[in-house]
Amino acid sequence: MNAPLLTLTASAAALFSNADGDVLIVNPTYKSYWNLPGGAVDRDETPQDAAAREVREELGITPPIGRLLVHAWVSSPGRGAQVLYIFDGGTLSAEDQAAITLQESELSEYRFCPPDAMEPGLIPPHLTDVWQAALTARTSRHPAVLTVRL
Template sequence: MDDEQAPPFARARAAAGALFFDDGGRVMLVRPTYKHYLDIPGGCVEPGETPYEACVREVREELGIQPAIGRLLAVDWAPLPEGGDRVLFVFDGGTLDGETPERERPGTVKEPPLP
């Protein structure tokens, strides 16, 4: 089969995030300034970065904390016509305890900082 007959390949961007819980089983969601919906902390994988490294970096950037990020929980395909398809890597962020600042505990929405 020559190149003209070959089917096109998918060109998806990779994104990674962490799923955090509290002792009550609540999940942490954030309200990114660039989205109109709540999401788990995370973002796009940068060139030369593994999904795990991207997850650690994004959690540090978005929440200002550096908890131990655990194992890979899920990989998902997100077809997004307006922004391009994504392969999503979700890692175990663990349980955040009383030592975590209130604004970063599950069950609270982290509002974006004021400009």
């Protein structure tokens, strides 16, 4: 007898910062936690293209999306698994920051937060290691591959 196939989704996000090194985070209207700008990878779309599309849709800006920082496998018993890609969005110019226009149906606000000063409960606890790996990969120039089991 064959086991049922795994339910798998893919998401892509971009890690942006300002000139001070603070990280851009967004507050989704449909989640309890802040997140990086990004979302689901659509059929026939690469993860990098999905990150660029989601940033354009959510923030109204089109900065270049750079190299892959993290490839993470996030799994939970009974809920399937998610493959998460985080790309380097680089440092947003003052012009890009001024042009941010939130997609109000999905995001209520955004802010830049020092990466070492994220308050407990601000970001999804199960993604803390993933975010830290993205920050480390950005400076080390080596992408990270992680497995997160919930």
